[in-house]
Amino acid sequence: MRRSEFDRAVTDEFGPRGGALLVDLVLSDLGDRTATQALDAGVPPREVWLALCAETDVPPERRYGAGRLQPRRS
Template sequence: MRRSEFLRAVDREFGARAPMLTTDLVLDAVGGRTAAQALEAGIAPRDIWAALCAETDVPLERRYGVGRLEPQRN
């Protein structure tokens, strides 16, 4: 997962709450950092996404493959 995919996934899953969750919610699974702090610290976006999903009880079926853009069709 790339940073851009992480940001899209957070936006799609949490909508208007996304900015608050990434800057205010402390995630123990990434060293007691917020998602924003974890990104800045170089933690893999996939690990941050997994921690955020676990902390906010996102169902498993909505955790994988989100944030990806549909392939361009020529």
Template structure:
């Protein structure tokens, strides 16, 4: 997962509260860091996304493959 995909996925899943979650929600799987702090510390983007999903109770069917743009059609 790329950071741009992470940003799209977070915005789509959490809407207006996305910024607050990235800054304020402590993620158990990231050693208590917020998502933003974990990313700044070099944690893999996909791991942070999955930790955020776990903490927020996002169903598994909405965790994988999100944030990707549709492939270009020629």
């Protein structure tokens, strides 16, 4: 997962409150850091996304493949 995909997934899943979750919600799976702190420390976006999903009870079917753009149709 690229950072742009991470950002898109957060926006798609959490809407306007996504930004606040990234800076306010402490994720125990990431060493008691916020998502922003973890990303700044070099934790891969996919790992941060999955920890955020686990902490906020995002259903598994919405966790994988999130943030990817739909393929272009020819």
